[in-house]
Amino acid sequence: MGEHHTYTPIASDLAYTFGGVEPVASLRSGDTLTLFTEDCFGGAVTTVDDLPSRVCEFPYLNPVTGPFFIDGAEPGDTLAVHFQSIVPARTTGVSSTFPHFGALTSTSHTASLQPPLEERVWLYDIDSAAGVVRYRARNAEYTVDLPLDPMHGTVGVAPAAFEARSSLTADTHGGNLDTPELRAGTTLYLGVNVPGALLGLGDGHARQGQGEVCGVAVEVAMTTTITVEVLKQVRTRWPRIESDDAIMSIGCARPLEDAFRISQHDLVAWTAELTGLDTLDAYQLVSQAGTAPVGNVVDPNYTMLARLPKHLLPDAAAIYGGTHRRLRTGGAESR
Template identity: 65%
Template sequence: MNLPDIVSLTPGPEEYAYTFGGRAPLVTVQPGTVVELTTEDCFGGRVRGFGDLPSQVCDFPYLNPVTGPIAVAGAEPGDTLAVHFVEITPARDWGVSSTFPHFGALTGTHTTALLHPPLEERIWIYELDTAAGVCRFRARNSDFTAELPLDPMHGTVGVAPAAGETLMSITPGAHGGNLDTPEMRAGTTAYFGVNVPGGLLALGDGHARQGEGEVCGTAVETAMRTTVVIDLVKGGGPAWPRLENDRYLISTGSARPLEDAFRISQHDLVGWTRALLGLDELDAYQLVSQAGLAPAANVCDTNYTMAAKLPKSLLGRAHAYDGLHERLRATATAYLRHR
């Protein structure tokens, strides 16, 4: 097959975005383009040791920088922007995680008001061994250590919201944003509904790994070198971000309370399954109820995010977006073979 166009994007600190919407694109690409890009970690690279507390070294609210926006030629509201992750590789041999006084699933926040004292602000430094494929955890107050599998992914991926809205990059929603799902790894294709001309894709918040739920509020945060293939489907824009890998269809939903995020993701997956298999609504509902999975993505952000997964083995000859995921996988293989 013919090699795709390749564009490189390495923004400087002054070029990072902290919102979805409200910014002009850094670059415009044609559908089918491979984009090689770099991203900074959620702390802007400022947390490098145990003494670098985010409250002291970071400029609030300038957290969670994203690379972009990237405009896609021909993308119009109502279309579907497809983003296939070819490679996600840590750009450093270390990552950081932290607890925040008023952030995370197991502490009081501004919306969960509690009388007990806030959690301690504490930093953990992880050694990232890409050759061995591990993140090395070391407890701060004992000699305990553990090797966790390296599983690079992007916590924040999305497009500009509709109606001229501007949302902070830390917020997940129908536009994508800070979904924090570990499913957003290499080999995954993400689908976003286009809301503005060009779509205006941006991504960042690289995680060397993250547990489901991102319970403490941060993953193993690190800068990334990432390659994506960006494509466009005319029409068919999903109401909420969808993902596809070789084994699963995945719908997402972001809201508070958590059960509404769950309902959104399940509702979308039932509708997607119904359309692909030609089932009536209750048959699709029954199938998803018995065969689906429901991992938590995040329970710490400004909105919570749930994922709903259905095995593709149930689809028979049906293919989401006419087999676009498989075609983008072939493009990724050709790129990796000839680079």
């Protein structure tokens, strides 16, 4: 087992891109790291009167903790990031509408001549012990408890081709994936594009619905523990998630059907590899047995996941050489 590090950034340590940023620390394959992530508003929204478009300044949105240089990670390798735990660091979560952003409004790109929707902030009480977040309507006496289901919206490495990409965007390098499937107990696989991989993460959500419809989840700072492992000379083209029960391929694109196609295409190839089936037989199996959890339909690239239950595979332990099982166990031991 590797070492256990901790890292808490100050505001000036935060990054706003994947790529183009110097690492804040180094980790070795096998190391565990407990870190703090700020919320997507940089902690600036604390009351319902803190309208994000006023209290936040572009491009200082969606800050990422890191990047971390992973010793020995080279282009052509895969970085496994196992999430041991994701724990809200505050007892209040924040959501909002944002002018011309979200799925049910025209936007900067799906441009219309209509004025934006009202910008409104909602605060959620987070009760980690009870495992709930409390929704409270702003214009009515209406309150319901939703399951607490902490996740990270944004996890990625530096992109290829000398690019630096805003932390608001997702692509092959990960980034702003905004899928509720990225919760504690899962392992995220990312292809390494630059020496050291340059891993960063942020954008904790106490929970989000599928699609992140209004564009903003229940945003909250997080205290998160991850274990990283470098899989040498294993290529991963699009981000993948492994849970105890399933394998998941992530597609990031517009239009949404391309995110769907990418994710399903990757899952078919992955299934063929793990079962020995030819492409068409794998296509058929995925067609009947797969699900397609929606990530977000609001960010610069939408995300769709393609998911297959592991019990349909002949040897689930063979997935990435048993990395998830190893990290899952090791993680449990090291907590």
